[in-house]
Amino acid sequence: MDIYYDPLFLEHRHIPGHPESPSRLISIVKGLEESPLSFRFLKGSAASAEQLGTVHSHSYIDGIRQWRIRYLDQETPVYPSTYSISAMAAGCAISSTLHSIESGGCVMALIRPPGHHSGKDYGGGFCYFNNAAVAARNCGQSRCAIVDIDVHHGNGTSDIFYGERNVLYISTHQSGIYPGTGEAREIGSGEGEYFNLNLPLPSGSGDSTFDFAFDSVIMPVLRQYSPGVIIVSLGIDAHYLDPLASLTLSTGGYVKCISRLASLGPPLSIVLEGGYNPDALSDVVCGLVAGVCGEPYNTRFDVVHDRKGVGIGWVRSSLDIFSSHWRL
Numbered sequence: 001m002d003i004y005y006d007p008l009f010l011e012h013r014h015i016p017g018h019p020e021s022p023s024r025l026i027s028i029v030k031g032l033e034e035s036p037l038s039f040r041f042l043k044g045s046a047a048s049a050e051q052l053g054t055v056h057s058h059s060y061i062d063g064i065r066q067w068r069i070r071y072l073d074q075e076t077p078v079y080p081s082t083y084s085i086s087a088m089a090a091g092c093a094i095s096s097t098l099h100s101i102e103s104g105g106c107v108m109a110l111i112r113p114p115g116h117h118s119g120k121d122y123g124g125g126f127c128y129f130n131n132a133a134v135a136a137r138n139c140g141q142s143r144c145a146i147v148d149i150d151v152h153h154g155n156g157t158s159d160i161f162y163g164e165r166n167v168l169y170i171s172t173h174q175s176g177i178y179p180g181t182g183e184a185r186e187i188g189s190g191e192g193e194y195f196n197l198n199l200p201l202p203s204g205s206g207d208s209t210f211d212f213a214f215d216s217v218i219m220p221v222l223r224q225y226s227p228g229v230i231i232v233s234l235g236i237d238a239h240y241l242d243p244l245a246s247l248t249l250s251t252g253g254y255v256k257c258i259s260r261l262a263s264l265g266p267p268l269s270i271v272l273e274g275g276y277n278p279d280a281l282s283d284v285v286c287g288l289v290a291g292v293c294g295e296p297y298n299t300r301f302d303v304v305h306d307r308k309g310v311g312i313g314w315v316r317s318s319l320d321i322f323s324s325h326w327r328l
Ligand SMILES: [Zn+2]
Pocket: 150, 151, 152, 235, 237, 273, 274, 275
C-alpha cells in the first residue's frame, strides 16, 4: 500500500502528557517498518492557502498562519509551527485521495494533527484544518463520501457539508461525549438533507454493532450514492484499548470495516484522525494494510467485547430516519 507520511508531523508537540502526541505516529511507523508487509512511504506537499480556502475562511487561515490565534480551545493551542505542519497534513490527505483515484485502489495518509473537529472558521479537539474536507474539495470528484469511524462525531466535517449533497458524510461515534453533536436527527439541510448521516452509539458498542451498522446502513447507502471516491476519517479511538472513550472495536473489527469499504469498488483514501493508544494504532494500521493487500499478519488486540450488538437498537433508530430517503 502507498502511504503518505512526513517526519514533519513529529514536530507538532503539546505539553507532556497530552494524548495527541508524536508517539502515535512513531508507533505506527515502527510497527510497519518491523513488519513484513508490502508498503512504501510517499512524500506529499503542503496544501496551499488556496486549497485550504476551499474549506476554511481566509481570516481563520491567516489567523493560524500569522499566529494571531493562539488557542482554539484549552487542549488545542496554536504554535508558530502549527500552520506549516497542519498544511502538510491536509496536503498529504489531498495527495492520498488523488493517488487513490488515479490508481483505483486504497491509499493512506498517516498524518497529524487530525482534522475532523475543524469547521470553516473554527478548530478544537486537537484539530486545526479539516484534512478530509480539504481532500474532498480538492479531488475533482462530483460525488465524494466521507465515512468517519472516529469515536467522536466529526462536527467540523458535518458543518462544512451540512447543506450539500456533493459530499455525503456518514459518522459512527459514541453518543454523549465530546463534541456533543451528531444526533441521528441531524440529517443535513436544504440540498444536503439526508446526506449527513449520524449513527450515534452507546458505550460498549463494538464489533457486532459495527457489523450491523455496515450491513444495514453504511454499505447500502454507499452503493446507492456511488461516490467517485470514499475518504475514511480513520479514528482509532473506537478501539477497546483507547483511553479517551468507551466503544470496543477490536483490531479485527477495524480491519473488517475498512476491507468492506475497499470491496465496494470506488477508490479508498484513508486519512488518520484520532486514536490515543499507540500500540492499538500500530496494530490497526498494520492489520488494515495486511487486510487490503491480502497479506498474512497476526494482529494482537482482537478480544471481541461486543458479541451481542449492544448498539443495534440505536442503529435501527437511525435507520428508521434515513429510510425516508435511502432504500434500507
Ligand atoms: Zn476522536
